[in-house]
Amino acid sequence: MTTRIVELRRGILKKNDELAAGLRARYGAAGVLVLNLVSSPGTGKTQFLERTLRELKARGARVAALVGDLETDNDARRLAASGAPVRQINTHGICHLEAEMVSKHLEGWELGNLDYLFIENVGNLVCPSSYDLGERVRVVLLSVTEGEDKPLKYPTMFNSADAAVITKMDLAVPCGFDRDLALRNIQEIRPGMRVFETSAKTGAGMEEWLDYLAAQRGGRGPTELVAAPAQVSEEKQNPSAEAPNTKNEPSFRPHSGERVENHELDRASAALKPSHEQATPRFATPREAKEFLIEWIDSEARRVGAPLSEVERKMLYSSKKGWTLPDIADVQDAFERYHDPAEYEENMGKLIRGIRVSARNGAKEEYEAWTEAVRVLSREDHYLLELIAAAGGVRQPRGGRLGFWVAAVVFCGALVAIALWMNR
Amino acid sequence: MHELSIISSVVDSVIETLAAYPGARVKEVRLRVGALSAVIEDSLQFCYEIATEDTPLAGSKLVVNILPVVMHCEPCGADVEIASLQSFRCPRCGESVADLKQGRELEIDSIEIDEVEETV
Ligand SMILES: Nc1nc2c(ncn2[C@@H]2O[C@H](COP(=O)(O)OP(=O)(O)OP(=O)(O)O)[C@@H](O)[C@H]2O)c(=O)[nH]1
Ligand SMILES: [Mg+2]
Ligand SMILES: [Zn+2]
Secondary structure (H helix, E strand, O other), X not given: OEEEEEEEEEEOOHHHHHHHHHHHXXXXXXXXXXXXXXXXXXXXXXXXXXXXXXXXXXXXXXXXXXXXXXXXXXXXXXXXOOOOOEEEEEOOOOOOOOHHXXXXXXXXXXXXXXXXXXXXXXXXOOHHHHOOOOOOEEEEEEEOOOOOOHHHHOHHHHHHOOEEEEEOHHHOOOOOOOHHHXXXXXXXXXXXXXXXXXXXXXXXXHHHHHHHHHHHOOOOOHHHHOOOOOOOOOOOOOHHHXXXXXXXXXXOOOOOOOOOOOOOOOHHHHHHOOOOOOOOOOOOOHHHHHHHHHHHHHHHHHHOOOOOOHHHHHHOOOOOOOOOOOOHHHHHHHHHHHOOHHHHHHHHHXXXXXXXXXXXXXXHHHHXXXXXXXXXXXXXXXXXXXXXXXXXXXXXXXXXXXXXXXXXXXXHXXXXXXXXXXXX | OOHXXXXXXXXXXXXXXXXXXXXXXXXXEEEEEEOOOOOOHHHHHHHHHHHHOOOOOOOOEEEEEEEOEEEEEOOOOXXXXXXXXXXXXXXXXXXXXXXXEEOOOEEEEEEEEEXXXXXX
């Protein structure tokens, strides 16, 4: 007998994470903003979501929802009252949604016909935090009736969220809700998180929330969407588009009691059936292509367990002439101060190579989306292209530019460092 | 509550790995679990006992290494450890920190096995 140590170094939820990364890429390519709503049971997710769906529809947006519960399709029925396509996911005992369940329940829905997809998670403030559903925004809700210290009791969930919604504000006074304390606790656990104070009953705070949603969709205001009501395709659906994607749809684990139950609760779902093979370009502008690529790099970084910091992510937006972030100067400033450009570029190269490998081995559609985005972005001058080129990509390096960027960054960094040092 | 499904995938992974070591006996399974990962060690241990019954892992030990939360503090220009999950502030300068560097890991690190010697 000999004793041996075998290194595995493997993410336990790797399967879920990979599936979620695939979903995220799909959402990105389809241009749909996906949100994951989490809270304790009874906080008011369904009520809040029903109102959100109704008001977004009134603004002309194309919306749909998935809702997870252990049993019953009550919530799906309530949400369907909004007129949006809704599907219930029954988990039969599982206390959270997983990427696999989401993927199964999206079958037959043409995501390109959607502006927003909401996923109401199972009422639970612990378990859903470990399961990425590929969402872009995780929204945590808490009601005025459940105590201002909720964020302190459930830091793992609150810290993983991107936005918070306080519900049932109409009950704040009778419940003696201490607003300042609640806000302070949220900021203590997740500094900088956006907080919305709403009532699904009176409609208070909804306006601000809807504006936030529109902004998250990348500035494409909902008014532009008015002209494009979801088309109900009368034609025969493209069979290849309906065939389940075998890579994204692995079989369920045997111990999972989850079964697919497609409650098509509303004929509105018909609008989401795939129509034709996508003929229109995926990315109308280099900006859209850029957002898509950065999104993917960001999710790849999360997948490999080294999420990008805000500065690292924003740095990818750098451009001398093309569209970039309004605060890019501050970002570059922070970058120069705290980061090593060579290390950063090496890290980005690794991520890009990782994406390329998985995209190549993955669905054809994913690889095409990636290369098309690079092609569209190539119409302008962007730092990101240099990174992609340096990673040995589809685009040939345009000699010397990368060196210029590194030199510029190092030079400015040195200046700032000297200035800071002299200020002491 | 989701510890059982987490442990089930650990067991699956280990059994998969064991295919390369026929006849080997598992002594120890080591996990790396971030303090922000929303799993409870006791619960993992409890589920491990149940989930390993009648598998090649039965009787083995589960070692859970909890990794502290590490955030990047911009003003300090350093990665700092956050001791309490009640307040995400830099212990050096008191600034709020939101740039997570470590704390959500959920990984199988390694396994220790007893291999059967090849007798020639
Ligand atoms: N007064 C008031 N009551 C609300 C509001 N929103 C929800 N409620 C009530 O709170 C209860 C729970 O609301 P739901 O929307 O079902 O909560 P949920 O978070 O979806 O619950 P689960 O899906 O079971 O986790 C219901 O009785 C709602 O009528 C609100 O804004 N004001
Ligand atoms: Mg509900
Ligand atoms: Zn600090």
